Amino acid sequence: MDMGMGNELDRVMFYEHARKTAEAAYNKNPLDADNLTRWGGALIELSQFQSPSESKNMLSEAESKLEEALEINPKKHDAMWCLGNALTTHGFITPDEEAARPYFQKAAIYFQQASEEDPTNELYMKSLEVSSKAPQLHAEIHRGGPHLGMGEPSSFNPTTKSTNKNEISDFAYDVMGWMCLAVGIVVWIGFAKNNMPPQPPM
Template sequence: MEMGDEFDRILLFEHARKTCETNYSKNPLDAENLTKWGGALIELSQFQNPAESKSMLSDAVLKLKEALEINPKRHDAMWCLGNAYTTTAFMTPDMEQAKPYFDKAADYFQQAVEEEPSNDLYRKSLEVSSKAPDLHAEIHKQQAFGQQVLGGAGASSSSTQTASKKKKSNDFTYDVLGWVILAAGLVVWLGFAKNQAPPQPPR
C-alpha cells in the first residue's frame, strides 16, 4: 500500500471515529452510529503498535456489542465483531489463547449469515474463518522457525529459503487479514460517505 493511501485511510477513519463520537453524545441509542464507530476503530487498530491495537479492538468490541443490545438483528455489527475477534486472534501468538477469539469470530460470522443469507461477503468471511486457526498455527510456527534459523549459525542458503517461505506465509496472511479489514473498511466508509454527502447546491 502506498504511504499516501495509508495516510488518507488513517485520516478518513479518524474523521469517522470523531464524527461517531460526537453523534454518540447526541444520541447514544443509534445502533448504526455505534456500528460505524466500531468499524472505524477496527480499521485504525491496524496502524497502531500491538498494545494500542489490542486496546482499540477491545473498544471496538464494546461499541459493536452496544449496537447489538440496541438492535439485536444488526448483521453488519455482527460481521464487524467477527472481524474484531479474528484480528485479535491473529495478534495472539499462543493458539490456546487465540482459539476462543476464533470461535467467537466464527459465531458472529454465522449469525451475520443467518440474518442476511444473500450477503456474499458474510458467507466468504464465515468460510475463511474456518481456515483461520490452521493459518494462525502455520504463521506462528514459521515465524518461530525463521527466528531460530536466522538467530543461529545456519547456512545462508537455508536462511534465504526460510526467509522466502516466511515472506510467502506473511504475504498470504496479510492478504487474508487485509481482505477482511478492507471489506470492513468499505462497509464503514460507504455508510460514512452516505451520511456525509455534501448538500445539493441551490438552483
C-alpha cells in the first residue's frame, strides 16, 4: 500500500471513529453543542471519501447536526463556520449552477455570522471572501470536466486545478484546501479536549 492510500485510510478511520463517538455522546446528552459540531465536522470530512450521492447525503446530515448545534448555542461561531463549509462543499458537488447557487448564498451568510462572532479569525474572513467567488469557481470546475472533481466529492484538491493561471481560482483553491483541513482540525481538537485517544489526521 502506498503512503497516500495509507494516510487516506487513516483519515477515514479517524473520522469514522469521531462520528461514532459523537453519536454515542449525543445519545447521552443531545444538548451538547460542541459534540454536535464535532459530529457535523466528522461527517463533512467523511463526505470527501464517498460517491457523489452518498457525499450529498452525508453533507445533508452534517448540515442538520450543525443547525441543531446552533439552535442550542446561536453564537457558536465554529458551528457557523463548519455549516458554511458543509454548504459550500454541497454546492460544489451539485453540477447544476442554479441548484448550487442557494448553497453558496447560505454559506456566505454563515461565514459572515462566524466572522462577526469572532472577528480576529482569519480563516473565517478568508472563507467569507472566497464565498463570493464560489459561483464563478463552480462554473470553472464543472466546465473543466470529470478530472476536475465532477466524479469526486473532494473538489478542493489543489493538485486537480487546471493550468489556467487565474489568480482568483488559485486563491479559491488554496482557501478551500485550508477550509477542509481546518474542519478536520476542529474535530480533532474537540476530541483531544475530551481526552479522546485517536491519532491526529495526517
